[in-house]
Amino acid sequence: MKRAFIYLLCSLSLLTACDYPLHENFIEVAKPQDQLNVSIDLNAITNGQAILINKSTNLYYSLSAFGKNIKRVEFTMGSHVWSSDVANANSSIRIDEYMFSSGKYTLTCKFFAESGSGSIADQLGEEGYVGTKSWPVIIDYNLNIPSTLTYRTNADGFFELDWMQPQLSHLKVISYRIECQDVHGYRTETAPAGSGAFVDKKNVGAETTYNVYMNLSYEGSSNLLWPLGELKIPGSIKLYTSSWDLKKVNLRWSVPYKCAVTFTINSGTPFIVPAGQDSISVPVTAFGSMSWSDQNEVQMQLSSVDAVNEPLYSTIVYAGSPGVYIEHERGAQWAYSPVTGLMYAANNDEVNAYKTSSAVSRMCYREANGGFRDLYASSVSARLAVSSGEGIRVLDGRTMSLQHSFVCPSKCRMLGFTTDDKLLWVSMNGNNNECMVHVCNPDGSTVAEIPAYLGSLEVSPDGRFICYSSDFKMHVLALENYQVVKDYIWPVPYESQGNWRFNPKHPDQLILTMVWWDHKIEVRHCPDYALVSEYDLPDNTTLADVDPLTANLLLTDNNQLYVRSSETWKELFRLKSSYSIGAALNGNTLTSFDGYIMNIENYLQK
């Protein structure tokens, strides 16, 4: 039995041994070297030790194993991992603000490079080199990192964009690509490798955004484009009214870089101004309107000195009105303070203070959703009062700071300050033009309340008289300590009642504009109706305003403005004006609805 078992085992062994022997297909492949040189280039801003990041950033990287294929790249920073199954040795990682708070981090790059031996394991990606490299990173969203691009005006007067040469290891700069975006479009320029500057003769000073890229060569092929930096250069071309008189308006321009300047006035023949000239004159047309039809059309074109006929920048201004145009004060309410000597303009959410001589804004009071409407300046203090949708703000005209604020009914309007610095405002009762004149201190506390009517309501600057129209009659209320002592009814027929203003210099005089067949201005004494003086108005001439400083009258016939003395009726000043410009006169300064402001003090006849 034992022998039989041995025979059986031997038989099975024999059978097994006789299985068909398989053949091998062995390929001789050279083994790869033990270590690999790897280079990593990062497109990052550093301080010499750490990468600096102050905003969401695309961090470009390039890995080179010098001929070996990079199979996997994985970046980690904090708990965030950037990895890709698709190996890409040249790509970028996005560092977003919402992903990383400010702080210090370590950016680590792990990579796997294939051996390139061609062996089976290499073909399967199982044979290669693993490496790691780290960089310290400082993220500070408040950090001010200087731009990699700077600019200057070079010695020849042209715009020059400058940059630092990048420090790269395996990448090679082939050229620099400069993309320029300005109001006239987009263009691309090229600077050679090794250059750190680009002179852009086509930049004449308009707002331009430059994006500079590096054309890079990676392992012999030029297929990488890395951003070097972005720089937005604000426009610095200026064309403005520099000075004016009653015959001409001088336009001055400033251009930051060397260029040719061409002007075309009223679609006439273009002319190139000589180098060094920086101003031209155009004739005065009319005061007060920004409408192009009332002014000279002045077109300024800038072009490269090398191609004068190819404009690179063009702008059109309309000039002809004397005075200064303040675009954002269109529709503003103006007031003049004899105490500060400044003009003030209330417009929407701002109250601005201007020097009457230059009309340059000095200070500003701003309030969100202010909705400012009426503006008055005190004649005895530096106070200003401006009404808004919610109430009245009392400002210090010197500092433009808020002194007092108080609420008044929504249907109210201001009447101004009295010579004892009381503030007058009126609230509507709703029926039959009945109203209440409120006399209050600057802090809003009530001094008195006087019933009156809204029709042409005026209060004398000294607070001694109130004048209004009611039931076709003209009432003059005499006040003592802001209490009505007597109601006078003046014999002015209703059909002749135009408008009236109290004389700022003589508060007991009322300046009445008489209409219908008595087309004249009368100055009458209060309360006795005694005639002080009168002036026959020319046809179509109306009283536009009374200067609160001088009591001079501003008259207009819609073609010209006239300034006359309310005492001697002498014409002090005359100026051509556009039609219906909403002219006003404050402190010898003319203003118009469109935002023109013109001080005429030096032009007034003595």
Next chain:
Amino acid sequence: MKRLYIFATVLVLSCLSVSAQQLFLEYDLGHGSYNMSGLKDWFSAQNPSLSIKNIKTTDNFPGYMTHSAKIGMTFGRFHRAGLLIDYMNTAGKKGVADYSADYKMTFRVKGLRTGVFYRFSSFDLNNEVFAPYLQLSAGTVFNHGKYSEGIKLTEQGSDSKSQSLGGVNLFVEPALGFRIRLTCNFSLNGNIGYEYDITKRFSVEGQKAAISPDWSGLRLQGGLVYYIPLKK
């Protein structure tokens, strides 16, 4: 099936032994060529699951060594019959290897042939030194196949998958042979025949496979016969 097969074998042996004069045991070593056209076509169409260069077919189901054992009886001077059991195997292989890894796809096929044979000679098989004969064999081939694909990395380990197949073929094999008597108990034997597989089948997990082994081909064998007298 197995029970039926064992029962038939015992029945044949019992019947033969009734009138048998001599029992003999025979072992032959030979070479067989195998058709295997179905397997060759299928195997050549198989693509490696890994993308590796330089893969080459090194073996494509070639003919190979056979082992054959017979137990039979002598009836009179001219007739002999008995049972046979043969072992055949071949394989196909595609692959490539280098210092880093060995990747291969192999399909090894084995056949265990069992059946009956009948041998006739016009010469006296008991007394003549040289006696040519005719032989007819028939029976079944129990097939076993194993397809495997795998890679063995020198440093990172290995990975493989395999699939086993089974099945049964029916065959007949006519053959022409001779016997040379050496002593009263031993003879040399040689024959050449052709196996034809009537049915061919491979199955995977009880389901018939689309491929099947075809062992049809020439058989060239030679061996030794040992005689055991039964009647004195």
